[in-house]
Amino acid sequence: MRSAAVTASAVPVAHRIGGVTAVVDVPFGLQEAKFVVPATRPGTVGKAEIVGRLRSSGAPLATVLAPAGYGKTTLLARWAQADPRPFAWVALDARDDDAVMFLRSVAMALHRILPLSRQVLDALSGPGGPTLTSRVPRVGSALATVERPLVLVLDDLHEVASTSCLDVLAALLDYVPEGSQIAVASREAPALPLGRWRAQGRLDEIGVNDLRLSQEEARLLLAAAGVELDAGASAALVERTEGWPAGLYLAALSLRAGAPASAGAAGFAGDDRFVSDYFRQELLSRLPAAEARFLQRSAVLERMCGSLCDSVLETARSARMLEGLEGTNCFVVPLDRRGEWYRYHHLFGELLRDELERSEPPAVVRTLNGRAMAWCIAHGEQEAAVRYGQAAGETDAVAVLVDALGLPLYYDGRMETLEEWIGWFGEEELTRYPALAVYGAWLRMLTGRHAEAERWLAMAERATSTIPLSDGSASIEPWVANLRACMMRDGVEQALVDGDLALQRLPPESAWRPAALVVRGAVHALSGAEGRATDDFSAAVKTGLAFGSADVVFVAEAELALLALKRGAWTEAGERARAAVALVEDTGLGDYSTSAIAHVVAARVALHEGRREDGRAALARAHRLRPLLDEGIPWLTVQVGLELTRAHLALADPGAARTVFEESERILALRPQLALLVDEMRELRGHVAATAGPAGSWAMSLTGAEIRLLPYLATHLTFPEIAGRLFISRNTAKTEAISIYRKLGASSRSEAVERAVEVGLLERSIYPPAASFTLDG
Secondary structure, eight states: OGGGGSOOOOOOEEEETTTEEEEESSSSSGGGGGGGGGOOOTTOOHHHHHHHHHHHHOEEEEEEEOOOOSSSSHHHHHHHHOOOOOOEEEEEEGGOOOHHHHHHHHHHHHHSSSSSOOHHHHHHHHOOOOIIIIHHHHHHHHHTTTOOOOEEEEEEEGGGGHHHHHHHHHHHHHTTTOOOOEEEEEESSOSSSSHHHHTTTTTEEOHHHHSSSHHHHHHHHHHTTTTTOOOHHHHHHHHHHHTTTHHHHHHHHHHHHHHGGGGTTOOOOOTTTTTHHHHHHHIGSSSOOHHHHHHHTTTTTTSSSSSHHHHHHHHHHHHHHHHHHHHOTTTTEETTSSSEEEEOOOOHHHHHHHHHHHOOHHHHHHHHHHHHHHHHHHHTTTHHHHHHHHTOOOOHHHHHHHHHHHHHHHTOOOHHHHHHHHHHHOOOHHSSSSSHHHHHHHHHHHOOHHHHHHHHHHHHHHHOOOOOOOOOSSSSHHHHEEEHHHHHHTHHHHHHHHHHHHHSSOOTHHHTHHHHHHHHHHHHHHTTTTHHHHHHHHHHHHHHHHOHHHHHHHHHHHHHHHHHHHHHHHHHHHHHHHHHHHHHHTOOOOTTHHHHHHOOOOOOOEEHHTOOOHHHHHHHHHHHHHGGGGGHHHHHHHHHHHHHHHHHHHHHHHHHHHHHHHHHHHHHSSSSSOTTHHHHHHHHHHHHHOOOOOOSSSSGGGGGHHHHHHHGGGSSSOOOOOOHHHHHHHHHHHHHHHHHHHHHHHHHHHHHHHHHHHHHSSTTTTOOOOOOOOOOO
16 A cells, blocks of 8 residues: 555656746656756767758657667757757656656656646556556646647657557657657667558658768768878778768777777678677777776666766776766766766667676676675665666575565556566565565456466465565565455455454554555454444554555545445545545545545445535546456455445436446355355345336446446557457457447547546546547557
């Protein structure tokens, strides 16, 4: 559950608004250097003709595609200097290969020049729903309403390869307003519908041929690097390198270091396998030994500062070395204005790492990464430590780090990153590190992969490890017991045993305690022990507030409201329900699956008080979350289903009542030992059966599967692509879409989206009716 102790600290971002500097807190921290337009060095080639072409382009997307060393970043930086529009810049890296992190980086870049609302920023800082259909529209709608055209640059797009990230980019393109553009630089063509966009006139493409240097441009580059060649030698060098800027620059450095002119980049181009040999023979071999050693060994680092290099290389005065390298060549890139942090130019770094691995034993590389991990741990950079530790083969240390970061990553919405890290460990290793197996089981349970969740839970149950756990627990037993209790796979009686064990053995400072109290409270409620349930839910509110666990608190408040409602204490139920919904809204957790219980109880209260429109609005919000509720947390799913059924019966919506009730029955068939919920289902079945006719809100009779597909209708994805994202067949996607059209009284995707916005199944503020939708299949 979300905790203040594990949530990223807010970062103030300053904006100039009407001549006044306003500071807006961003609820997540990112490196400032990622969002700064790189300075262009003296002597870099301007490519004025290409810059002019980009400036005059009306296409919403511009791609700059070429291998490493072709000056893609320099071209975009020159464009930013020449264009009057503001540039929102993102330098992507491997950490952005997570849909939430990718979108967060985009939002941060936009926020620096276009202040985003608190609602948009909060939607990116918690677990929430699917990124493509819940988070992207919020950022996209903000982009669509910019008053002044801008350019969003995504540099090094090849660093993000996941389908989820590329879907985010493609979806954002539909929100780009007239006069604005998205520009991407990548070493290779991304897996995007470029052909479709090209045919639609939405794409401007810059490639290798545009970026090759002419003889005059090459002469300017060589002169800036301190090398003067006669016209014949210069022309020969351009021919041998095929105008590859990095090849020319490597040749210039080697000539400056003393290589004969005849050796100048003899016979290689940008993708030639001999580049590494040339780099080693003609450049590294001519540098002072200490400098070459520094370059090679520091290349294991993603970014560098003097202190980090001193620790990794076991040397001194690294800061001075970095400063000198930055001043003498273009392969060391400054990352801040203070001259503290640097990185290597990507191509140069790759060449150095290749040479390090060729010339040093693997143990040396592991040792360097291990020292980097130790420095990062000592300086509070745990996420960087995880990656260095993985490269160093420090399995035990990495397991401890991932355990400590597991809850923070989950509550930060970065499940893709957490799943990647856990995926590094094999089944045998997971039994040695049971905390990771528990995290894996939770992730799978919450994302509908129940068979896998059972397997991962079994691995944790078999564990005999005594490695200390991040929350101070003496063993994995209370973690496993809490998960078993939540899943209720063996019925309520066993869940109570597990819930008691979890709370007996979890330390007072454990971040798992608030959630464990909610789970045991639910078990007591299902057992008919209302007093004990009330005690546990009340304790969960108190403990959750102390931990800053907003999602625990609103679930506990909603459960207390539900207990009050069942005993006829409608005043208390209303107070509790309003408190739960207010907390959901204040914390931006409206897309979190468990907020459904808060909305549906609020709807029941509103209908009891005669506020039918308020009740319908609350029901619509609960319906949006139905696809996220399944047998993973069966008791909560059935609770929501029963209360939705009762609400729709009160509204004379028999179609909606039957649909939701039947889905709840399917969950109960999978988890049949849910005590009082079984009795409630039996009693309610008669009321549902007694209703007749299609009267009422036909839109609310959409099934959970149809509601899951509904927001994808507002994206760029075709039906086959939607089917792939949802792991269903193309025919199923088509069938569900046709059913949606029928129930919403629509004849097309765009009309269905507009109707869904009207009835509240899609949020009006983030799915504007004027948005551009893909109409074909």
